[in-house]
Amino acid sequence: xxxxxxxxxxxxxxxxxxxRIRLRTLAEVALPPVIFLVVVTVAxxxxxxxxxxxxxxxxxxxxxxxRLFGDLHYFFIENGLVTFSEALAGFxxxxxxxxxxxxxxxxxxxxxxxxxxxxxxxxxxxLIVIAPLLIVWFGYSIYPKIIMAALLCFFPILVNTxxxxxxxxxTSLEFFxxxxxSEREIxxxxxxxxxxxxxxxxxxTSVTLSVIGAVVAEWAGAGKGLGRMIMMKAAxxxxxxxxAGIFVxxxxxxxxxxxxxxxxxxxxxxxxxxxxx
Amino acid sequence: MATQNHIIIEKLDKVFTTGRGERQVVALDKLDLRxxxxxxxxxxxxxxxxxxxxxxxxxxxxxxxxGTVTMGNDTGPHDAQRAKEIGFVFQEPGLLPxxxxxxxxxxxxxxxxxxxxxxxxxxxxxxxLVGLEAFADAYPYQLSGGMQQRTGIxxxxxxxxxxxxxxxxxxxxxxITRSQMRYELVRIWERAKKTVLFVTHSIVESIILSDIxxxxxxxxxxxxxxxxxxxxxxxxxxxERTSEFLNYADRIAHLLREEEDRGKDN
Numbered sequence: 001x002x003x004x005x006x007x008x009x010x011x012x013x014x015x016x017x018x019x020r021i022r023l024r025t026l027a028e029v030a031l032p033p034v035i036f037l038v039v040v041t042v043a044x045x046x047x048x049x050x051x052x053x054x055x056x057x058x059x060x061x062x063x064x065x066x067r068l069f070g071d072l073h074y075f076f077i078e079n080g081l082v083t084f085s086e087a088l089a090g091f092x093x094x095x096x097x098x099x100x101x102x103x104x105x106x107x108x109x110x111x112x113x114x115x116x117x118x119x120x121x122x123x124x125x126x127l128i129v130i131a132p133l134l135i136v137w138f139g140y141s142i143y144p145k146i147i148m149a150a151l152l153c154f155f156p157i158l159v160n161t162x163x164x165x166x167x168x169x170x171t172s173l174e175f176f177x178x179x180x181x182s183e184r185e186i187x188x189x190x191x192x193x194x195x196x197x198x199x200x201x202x203x204x205t206s207v208t209l210s211v212i213g214a215v216v217a218e219w220a221g222a223g224k225g226l227g228r229m230i231m232m233k234a235a236x237x238x239x240x241x242x243x244a245g246i247f248v249x250x251x252x253x254x255x256x257x258x259x260x261x262x263x264x265x266x267x268x269x270x271x272x273x274x275x276x277x
Numbered sequence: 278m279a280t281q282n283h284i285i286i287e288k289l290d291k292v293f294t295t296g297r298g299e300r301q302v303v304a305l306d307k308l309d310l311r312x313x314x315x316x317x318x319x320x321x322x323x324x325x326x327x328x329x330x331x332x333x334x335x336x337x338x339x340x341x342x343x344g345t346v347t348m349g350n351d352t353g354p355h356d357a358q359r360a361k362e363i364g365f366v367f368q369e370p371g372l373l374p375x376x377x378x379x380x381x382x383x384x385x386x387x388x389x390x391x392x393x394x395x396x397x398x399x400x401x402x403x404x405x406l407v408g409l410e411a412f413a414d415a416y417p418y419q420l421s422g423g424m425q426q427r428t429g430i431x432x433x434x435x436x437x438x439x440x441x442x443x444x445x446x447x448x449x450x451x452x453i454t455r456s457q458m459r460y461e462l463v464r465i466w467e468r469a470k471k472t473v474l475f476v477t478h479s480i481v482e483s484i485i486l487s488d489i490x491x492x493x494x495x496x497x498x499x500x501x502x503x504x505x506x507x508x509x510x511x512x513x514x515x516x517e518r519t520s521e522f523l524n525y526a527d528r529i530a531h532l533l534r535e536e537e538d539r540g541k542d543n
Binding site: 196 | 336355367374436
């Protein structure tokens with residue numbers, strides 16, 4: 001008869017030892033890209049300086065940062081916050097709608113058969129091109145931006161969630177059936193948790209899409225926001241401000257991606273993708 | 278031992294239609310079996326003889342084409358399923374990766390609650406029964422294949438079903454673990470006292486575990502013969518070297534081979 005052994009316990013580390021390991025890992029992960037970024041920025045600065053490239057073609061990084069930090073309120077609050085709110089609201093609405101529709105479709109095979117193929121096709125089209133139409137329909141307000149962002153998020157999340165809900169292990173499903181689980185119990189206790197990795201992976205692509213949606217809708221017509229600001233400054237040949245706007249947008253994208261990554265880390269502690277070594 | 282029938286299988290047919298309906302495969306053909314209460318009953322046969330299909334029909338997971346399965350209290354598989362009287366153990370453990378060993382074992386108690394029985398084994402008893410006390414809070418990915426399968430067995434016993442259906446539960450394990458699990462199951466069964474319908478393609482496994490072995494032949498799935506195993510209990514590893522054991526193995530192998538030869542003639 002086999003007697004199982006205890007789980008092998010990791011050696012207990014002191015506080016300072018733990019911190020040293022954490023710092024070392026951080027340095028190993030973060031240092032190389034930071035160094036690379038600094039090198040590229042310096043090379044850019046030197047190149048523009050030496051070749052005497054005109055500011056309206058390519059401004060120097062130092063000028064861009066000067067402009068950015070000279071008027072933080074203008075870039076981050078007056079315009080940045082507008083685009084950020086549009087993107088976030090669009091993402092939230094798109095995600096909530098997509099999840100609800102997916103659950104609805106999971107309950108009806110006929111409905112799923114008619115809608116799922118369409119969703120896959122629409123996901124493959126550049127939906128962004130309807131931005132001008134949304135402006136025609138909803139005016140220069142923030143609504144067309146939110147709708148654009150929501151639409152871009154909706155289809156990837158819908159398709160991924162349906163795939164996640166459907167792809168449960170046949171054995172797990174058979175076990176649930178063998179104790180006469182109801183459809184609702186199977187959905188809540190098996191399909192929903194199983195679909196989480198699929199949902200979060202769709203969230204990751206969708207948060208960036210939501211920013212793109214908001215910006216492009218602003219291009220099509222807006223009173224405020226980074227998209228509109230970039231459009232106007234480019235027309236004025238103020239490339240320094242254009243680059244500053246791009247920098248703010250990039251920060252936004254990175255922030256949102258980090259947010260989803262954090263969500264993923266805390267929800268998917270059990271999933272292969274999160275289990276290291 | 279009780280002599281009442283627990284499962285009565287009569288004239289069971291199952292025909293699968295494959296492709297776009299152009300090909301039909303007869304998985305089971307007029308199959309009759311009787312499993313007594315408290316019996317350890319093995320169904321032995323080569324792959325594709327319909328033994329898993331038989332188990333799934335008894336468990337109410339698929340429908341027969343014709344024939345009946347009756348449980349001892351005159352109910353069918355679906356009633357038994359609804360009353361949580363059937364514990365199913367599959368070839369793959371099929372555990373939920375997002376919850377712990379305890380979470381997995383408790384899962385069947387959280388579904389179809391109205392069929393839960395008032396006095397169930399506690400989680401501690403179940404963990405102790407399958408020897409996983411030290412792994413209560415471990416996640417499935419932290420367990421070996423054998424421990425995952427033991428979790429699957431505990432999960433099937435959690436709601437105290439009268440009948441345990443086991444579909445090659447050790448099929449995916451390595452030979453050493455497999456042999457250990459065999460005696461682990463002997464021990465669990467001798468303590469849990471359930472009717473077990475056990476599907477396997479291992480002759481050794483079927484003899485060591487069972488009271489009766491039904492040898493099946495493929496295409497169409499039929500019972501070729503029943504072999505009653507009269508070895509004393511508790512069964513031990515030493516019995517694998519006794520002459521009685523070898524006699525049984527011979528008889529079963531003969532029944533299987535007879536079938537192969539017939540297959541060549543056709």
